[in-house]
Amino acid sequence: MARIVVMGAGLGGMSAAYELREVLGKGHEIVLVGKGDMFSFTPSNPWLAVGWRKPEDITLKVSDYVGKHGIRFNGDGVAKIDAEGDAVITGTGERIGYDYLMICTGPKLAFEEVPGTGPDGGFTQSVCTTPHAEHAWQAYQEFLKNPGPIVIGAVQGASCFGPAYEFVMILDADLRKRKLRDKVPITFVTSEPYIGHMGLGGVGDSKGLMESEMRQRHIKWIENAKVAEVREGEMTVVPHDAKGQPLEPQVVPFKFSMLLPAFKGVEAVAAVEGLCNPRGFVIVDKHQRSPKFPKIFSAGVCVAIPPVEATPVPTGAPKTGFMIESMVTTIVRNIKAELEGKTPDFEGTWNAVCLADMGDTGAAFVALPQIPPRNVTWTKIGKWVHLAKIGFEKYFLYKMRNGTSEPIYEKHILGLLGIERLKDGKRPS
Numbered sequence: 001m002a003r004i005v006v007m008g009a010g011l012g013g014m015s016a017a018y019e020l021r022e023v024l025g026k027g028h029e030i031v032l033v034g035k036g037d038m039f040s041f042t043p044s045n046p047w048l049a050v051g052w053r054k055p056e057d058i059t060l061k062v063s064d065y066v067g068k069h070g071i072r073f074n075g076d077g078v079a080k081i082d083a084e085g086d087a088v089i090t091g092t093g094e095r096i097g098y099d100y101l102m103i104c105t106g107p108k109l110a111f112e113e114v115p116g117t118g119p120d121g122g123f124t125q126s127v128c129t130t131p132h133a134e135h136a137w138q139a140y141q142e143f144l145k146n147p148g149p150i151v152i153g154a155v156q157g158a159s160c161f162g163p164a165y166e167f168v169m170i171l172d173a174d175l176r177k178r179k180l181r182d183k184v185p186i187t188f189v190t191s192e193p194y195i196g197h198m199g200l201g202g203v204g205d206s207k208g209l210m211e212s213e214m215r216q217r218h219i220k221w222i223e224n225a226k227v228a229e230v231r232e233g234e235m236t237v238v239p240h241d242a243k244g245q246p247l248e249p250q251v252v253p254f255k256f257s258m259l260l261p262a263f264k265g266v267e268a269v270a271a272v273e274g275l276c277n278p279r280g281f282v283i284v285d286k287h288q289r290s291p292k293f294p295k296i297f298s299a300g301v302c303v304a305i306p307p308v309e310a311t312p313v314p315t316g317a318p319k320t321g322f323m324i325e326s327m328v329t330t331i332v333r334n335i336k337a338e339l340e341g342k343t344p345d346f347e348g349t350w351n352a353v354c355l356a357d358m359g360d361t362g363a364a365f366v367a368l369p370q371i372p373p374r375n376v377t378w379t380k381i382g383k384w385v386h387l388a389k390i391g392f393e394k395y396f397l398y399k400m401r402n403g404t405s406e407p408i409y410e411k412h413i414l415g416l417l418g419i420e421r422l423k424d425g426k427r428p429s
Helices: 011-027 042-048 130-145 162-177 206-216 321-339 383-402 408-416
Strands: 003-007 029-033 038-040 059-061 071-074 078-082 087-090 095-097 100-103 150-154 186-190 219-222 225-231 234-239 250-253 256-260 296-298 352-357 362-368 376-381
Touching (some): 011 029, 011 321, 011 383, 042 130, 042 162, 059 383, 130 256, 162 186, 162 352, 186 225, 206 219, 206 362, 225 256, 296 321, 321 352
Parallel strands (some): 029 071
Antiparallel strands (some): 225 234, 352 362, 362 376
C-alpha cells in the first residue's frame, strides 16, 4: 500500500484527492492536508464581493465530504516539507510520511511588493480568497452610501488577469442596476501591454473585443503600467512605453479599489532547497514531477511556468481551472503507472479554457495549448458565457460534494470541443 499526501485543499487539491481515490481504488491511502476546513469555489469570489453570492453559497466543509470516500483529512496545514525524509510536518507538529507528495497549495499573495495594496493594512481590496471577497463586499456597501471613482486592475508581476476583468465588468453591471453608474468613473489599471493580453499574448481577437466592451461600458484604462504606491484615496500609476521605459506618473483617485497582486510560492514550499524557482514556484518536468525530488509532483498556481512572452512591464502566465485539472490528471495517471510498474509517461495538454463573467454577459477564452504556437485560439462574447459560468459553479460544487473528479458527460462535451486533459490522444479511463 502506498500513501499519497495531497498538500492543499482548494480547487486542485480536492480534485486531486478524489481523482486519486477513483483511479487507485481502495488499495492505497490518500491523505489530504489543508489549511482550515473550508473549501471555497474561488472563481465565484467576484460575485461575492458585490453581494451576488453569500459565503455559504460557494463554500463547503471539507471534512463533511472527503471522509465518505476513504480520504483522510487534516486541516492543520503544512508547516514544513522534509523532502529528504519523505514527510510533511503539519501546523500542530504531526509528521506524515509519504510515498508520493502532490503539492496543490495555490499561491502566496505578494501584496507587500506594492506599498499600500491589500485588504490587511492597505487601501485596496482583493477577490483572491473568499475572506478577501467578503471584506470587499463590506467595503463596497460603505462605498455605495457615498459613491465616487473606482479603480480596478492587476499590478506588475500579476499572472491572473481574468478576475480583474470580471470584477470591473460585474461592478459596472451592478452599478447600472442600482442606478448609480452615472456617479462612478471607472478606471482599469493593468500591467498587460494591451487590453485583452491576459498574460497569454492575446487569445484570438481578445484585444479588439475587450477594448470594445470597455468603451461601450465607459471604462477608461491605463495599460502597460506599474502601480508605484497606493495611499488612502489615491494611487500613483506609472505607464511605460513599448521598450519598458517609464512615462509621466499619474495620480489616480478612488473611493473603492481592487488590485490583483503578483503571486509567490507559499513559505513551506519555497523553503525546500532545489524544489522551486526564485519566486517559490515548484519546478516540474513535462510529467509534473520535481526533477530533484522524484516523489514530489505539483499542480496548479504553485507550479513554475515561464511567461508566454516578454512584456515591457512584467506579467506572468495564468493557470486556468481546466489547465489545473489537466495537471492533476497527469500526476494521478503517472503515479498509477509507477505503482503498476509501468512507465509514467503521461503529459498534460495545458489547454487554457476560461469563462469570464461580465455581469450580464461574458467572455470565453480558449487557447489550445496555452503557450503559443497554438492549434486552436478564439474568444467569444455573449450572454451564454454568463449562464455557462453560473452552471459551472453549481456543477463544480456538485463534484466536490459527491467526490467525482470528471463525470462522463464532462468528458464527452469537452471531447467534442477538442479539449483534452492529456496529450497524444490518451484519455482518462
